[in-house]
Amino acid sequence: MIDVKYIRENKKEVENGIKAKGFKVDIDSVLELDGKRGVLRKQIEELNAERKKNAETKNIETGKKIKEKIAKLENDEKILDEKIYDILRKLPNLPLPEVPVGKDEIENVVLREVGEKPKFNFPADILPLSKTLEKNHLEADAFQVFAGGLELIRAGYLDYNEDEMYHLEKDDLYLIGTSEQAIAAMHMNEILEAKKLPLRYAGFSSCFRREAGSYGKDTKGILRVHQFDKIEMFSFFEPENSKKEHEFLLSMEEKLMQALQIPYRVLQMCTGDLGFQAANKYDIEAWLPGQNQYRETHSTSNDTEFQSRRLNIKYKNLKTGKNEFVHTLNGTAFAIGRMIIAIMENYQQKDGVVKIPTVLEGYIK
Template sequence: MIDIKFIRQNREKVESAVRNKGINIDFDQLLKWDEERRRLLTEIEQKRSEQRKTSDREKAKQFKNEISAYKKSLSEIEAEFNDLFSKVPNLPADDVRVGEDESENEIIKTVGEKTRFNFSPRDHLEIGERLDIIDLKRAAKVSGSRFTYLKNEAVLLQFSLINFVLDLLIKEGFKPILPPVMIKDDAMQAMGYLEHGGEKEAYHFEKDKLYFVGTSEQSIGPMYQHEILKEEDLPLRYISYSTCFRREAGSYGKDVKGIFRAHQFDKVEMFCFTKPENSDQEHEYLLSLEEKLMQQLEIPYRVVKMCTGDLGNPAARKFDLEAWIPSQNKYRETHSVSDCTDFQARRLNIRYQNKKTGQKEFVHTLNGTVFAAGRTIIAILENYQQKDGSVEIPRVLQSYLGGIKEIKNK
């Protein structure tokens, strides 16, 4: 959430920023409930003060009844207020381009020459089936559409990627973590992914009051819920590996072939807690690490900066890395990196003790993809395919595969 005081004092700016995200919020109603909420809190405090001062039993009883009535009204108002307030998204950073959707995103740079072949390139599914490393047909028989069996060298390739990025990021000071893949309702709500259609993408177990995570950061952010961090421990940087789950409810008819868009996938994620003044620098740092990974894999890519309408609810600024996919003759998203400023920290109540001011202040949170296994494997298979149907292994991964240099036809 953003600070309600900031909304009161900067209503016009906030309304404009929220509209630029393509979201409609009834700010008249929100501020009306906010005013009524504050009025009731004042009334309760006044009645309590009067109750403490009186020695008359009848008056004390009357004050008690009045306080009880005010509390009931306050509870009802706060429920309405909190529900609407939770729908207010994080505000876009000042440097984010105003735009309606992905068509207005900003291409920052393109790195590497597009992979060209002297033969007609196959798509990743054809490659994977010919090499017996991807099996969608049996997965569909067992689990339905948008599931897969990764087999043989594809499994080895995935774990080589994990070991490669762990080596790299642990040297950078990241702490490895295997997080839970199910989190409580309040934790998921606080991370800010359920509003404005996000609920439709999540697997929710109402009986257990648990959600499957759709991305690793959803279970890392709440680690420090209601805690005060030490300033000297910041930034806290984590690298996590987990299985993630998405309904892909809004993706009907999109990427139905292959493993690009799946209900279940594995992902390595970076997550950082940092001081507010270091937030922008941390965002650039995470982006540089994502680029370093792609450069070492020697896969052509481009960096795209999201416009306001394509930012998502928690993010103030977001970059995507898109890998070149030869069979589609276009770039496709494989990584993202977001600065969520203090939006999630306020909802989670995560603060740190500022030694200079002596105040407890909200941290900033950031997240970035190290790799989403399926999409990274797609990019490798398609960019490293050979005319005979085999696939070369990127040089940086060969040592993690016991010296295997290619996946050969069976």
């Protein structure tokens, strides 16, 4: 959520940032409501001062009338608060200055490519390869079950939004799309101690998203599914150091890919592909020889104070002595299903066997 004061003082910047993300929002309406709220607040303060003076004269009737006026104005103010909040919660986070401007994923910037792509004269993607191994049956659309030694792994990955969440109507609960949602709320309405920052968490969870295999894309296999398992990293950080933390999360993701010796590339998302809450975002895409293309396996986002403002998560700034909003950041450690695809395709052998990455050999018996 964006601070309405910041919007008022930086209207053009906010308008340009929202436009660069591809959203259309009426900024003038929230500023008009905020102006009315300011007038009400001034009237309430004046009446409170008047009530204080009246208390000295002990005029009960006048005091009663002032109290009634204040109550009415405070109710009007509450209504305006709700209207302003309703608009603010629909505003996307603003992109940081270093984010490249672009309309969609086509204009994302490739920062680097790492690793040597394997060359096969027998490339197979995961479907025929898995049939050869007789380990999995992956033909079903969106939901899948692993067999053999993979029973406990249900995986995949895709982008999501509010409309893509599963709602349990009977219980009025939602199935999470990522453990980020649960971790972010762990410190809701808290003031964190500066000396304890940063707070870094890792969460493993099953994730549920509605839009899977849609529009004819990835309709078979485990690349894009409704239910999958994912390990997520999450950080609560001081604002002045959040950019460094973002680079740290990216470096952790790269170390995991390098340990598996899977070729990959790093992209910086352009403004039009940042999504709703990210101020800056990187993606890692693994090379899939069976598809002869890179596919997303990781992402990491700096959401600045966008989440913490809504969740009311602050820290005591020792320099200013004020309680200020922390920055929140998140990053994928592993989206299990997609990493299985990357391993199977990059480590396949001519006879249909899949080699185990060296770093995993000690875990396979």
